[in-house]
Amino acid sequence: MSVKQAREFIVSKGVDSFFIDLNSAVKFNLRFFKEVFLPPYEGKEIIKQCYEIGWKSLPLISLTGFITGLVFTKQSRPSLAEFGATSWLPSLVAIAIIKALAPLVTALIAAGKVGSNIGAEIGSMRVTEQIDAMEVSAVNPFKFLVVSRVIATTVMIPILMFYTGCVAMLGSYLNVHTNEMTSFVAFFEQAFQKISFLDIFSSLTKAVVYGYTIGIVGCYKGYHASQGTEGVGKAANASVVVSMFLIFVEEILIVQITNSIRG
Amino acid sequence: MDNERQNRGQDEPVIKIRDLYKSFGNNDVLKDVNLDLYKGENVVVLGRSGTGKSVLIKIIAGLLTQDTGSVCVLGEDISKLNDKELLELRLKIGFSFQNSALYDSMTVRENLEFPLVRNKKHLKRKEIDDSVERVLQAVGLAQTKNQMPAELSGGQRKRIGIARTLILNPEIMLYDEPTAGLDPITCIEINNLINRVKENFNTSSIIITHDLTCAKATGDRVAMLLEGTFARQGTFDEVFDSNDEKIRSFYNYNFIK
Ligand SMILES: Nc1ncnc2c1ncn2[C@@H]1O[C@H](COP(=O)(O)OP(=O)(O)O)[C@@H](O)[C@H]1O
Ligand SMILES: [Mg+2]
Numbered sequence: 001m002s003v004k005q006a007r008e009f010i011v012s013k014g015v016d017s018f019f020i021d022l023n024s025a026v027k028f029n030l031r032f033f034k035e036v037f038l039p040p041y042e043g044k045e046i047i048k049q050c051y052e053i054g055w056k057s058l059p060l061i062s063l064t065g066f067i068t069g070l071v072f073t074k075q076s077r078p079s080l081a082e083f084g085a086t087s088w089l090p091s092l093v094a095i096a097i098i099k100a101l102a103p104l105v106t107a108l109i110a111a112g113k114v115g116s117n118i119g120a121e122i123g124s125m126r127v128t129e130q131i132d133a134m135e136v137s138a139v140n141p142f143k144f145l146v147v148s149r150v151i152a153t154t155v156m157i158p159i160l161m162f163y164t165g166c167v168a169m170l171g172s173y174l175n176v177h178t179n180e181m182t183s184f185v186a187f188f189e190q191a192f193q194k195i196s197f198l199d200i201f202s203s204l205t206k207a208v209v210y211g212y213t214i215g216i217v218g219c220y221k222g223y224h225a226s227q228g229t230e231g232v233g234k235a236a237n238a239s240v241v242v243s244m245f246l247i248f249v250e251e252i253l254i255v256q257i258t259n260s261i262r263g
Numbered sequence: 264m265d266n267e268r269q270n271r272g273q274d275e276p277v278i279k280i281r282d283l284y285k286s287f288g289n290n291d292v293l294k295d296v297n298l299d300l301y302k303g304e305n306v307v308v309l310g311r312s313g314t315g316k317s318v319l320i321k322i323i324a325g326l327l328t329q330d331t332g333s334v335c336v337l338g339e340d341i342s343k344l345n346d347k348e349l350l351e352l353r354l355k356i357g358f359s360f361q362n363s364a365l366y367d368s369m370t371v372r373e374n375l376e377f378p379l380v381r382n383k384k385h386l387k388r389k390e391i392d393d394s395v396e397r398v399l400q401a402v403g404l405a406q407t408k409n410q411m412p413a414e415l416s417g418g419q420r421k422r423i424g425i426a427r428t429l430i431l432n433p434e435i436m437l438y439d440e441p442t443a444g445l446d447p448i449t450c451i452e453i454n455n456l457i458n459r460v461k462e463n464f465n466t467s468s469i470i471i472t473h474d475l476t477c478a479k480a481t482g483d484r485v486a487m488l489l490e491g492t493f494a495r496q497g498t499f500d501e502v503f504d505s506n507d508e509k510i511r512s513f514y515n516y517n518f519i520k
Contacts, residue, residue, distance in 0.1 A: 040381070040384075124367075125366075125367075128362055128364055128367075129360045129361075129362060129364040130364050130365075130366055130367070132321075132326050132358075132360070132364065133358070133360055133364035133366075133424075133427075134377075135326060135353075136324045136325075136326065136353055136356065136357075136358040136428075137353070137358075137377070137378035137382075137427070137428070137431065138350045138351075138353040138354045138378065138381075138382050138431075139377065139378060139381045139382070140350075
């Protein structure tokens, strides 16, 4: 339907192909929601992908999370010190990390690492005809490759986000402890004073949405990679660019929605 | 031979292609293609690169859809099947890809098991192992079972690719350029393998190639694809006993180069 409309209302080649692409992206998403519920279930492959996506991102996520917490605390201290309010540091940091930094940092790191990986992997399977080979051997490649990866990212990104949050708070605690001698218990008591259930729920929602986005964009770009090795590089690159863009858009939307619920 | 032909007259062909057209944008690739494949026969489709040979067998396997015309495989019109029926039909079709299309992230054994464990859920471990063993023996590569595809030579990859399709006991085999990019001796091995597969697995095959040695060695019948349509069909000698400029030059080019 919308393809036809786009062709009738041609503005330029770019606009035309944008709508065609949008149409096929929407279909791709719908196909995911249809196939995710239908048997056969590729349980083994899902677990394998969870491991690949979660476990292998840990080193990078740990480092980034820790440094984010530490540096953010260090840089915020002078401003608070001007008002003699360094005691607010733990709750300020907790709000920043839990409400904004942890989901965003996790998602951006994962978009770069996991998204490009998925795009390249599926893209190379497309251009070397491995996806066609699955299809002719009566195996559903969408289920085996796409559904398993999208489930894995949707499950693992929230878990990684919690982990990033913990590591970042730890980094922050180390900085606060060395400067203000605050105890571990006191730090976390203060930190969580200003955090509500809605904050955590909203961050969790964000992480689930980002995880889905990273998985589906990587798979879509890989699945539709053009022939040749060049197509693989393009698919990997586009996976990162498009998923990061979508993550920012979703961030804004979810923050708006959360604020209106709170309001 | 004559007797065989008469029998065919009564048999319904396993693949029947009528008035097939396919284009990509302004590029008319296939223009009025007609072809019959009978049970137990190897038909070679010859043609230069880019004439649409791969497109033709991808249509037969349901990977691409034609613009007009009909393709019947084992009595079923491919374009009229629903997803489930198409899957069932595909179990009976083996497809050997030009670049083998082995799954890079899996060992040879996992490659071979892949279609089997997903399509025949009732099989026990022992039966799966036996099937893997059987097809590896059939292609003569039992020793490679635990290797990764990247560790295999081009010819070995080709043979594993064929083994992977044989594991489902297909009735029809489609080979896309089985000898492309291989050295002459490996080519002969692959040709022999194709003939052995036909004998031992009772398959009917379409073999796509631009290699005349392969065509001569494996083809019961040859069909020459020129500019999107079959210019000539018949035995190898019948096809090349022609004064047509394009057919002559195709023949000469193959033996001069
Ligand atoms: N998916 C596709 N999209 C657009 N054009 C294609 C596609 N597949 C093949 N073609 C075009 O069809 C023609 C025939 O291709 P192909 O069947 O691969 O040739 P060959 O006979 O060498 O196997 C080529 O011109 C190619 O560009
Ligand atoms: Mg080809």
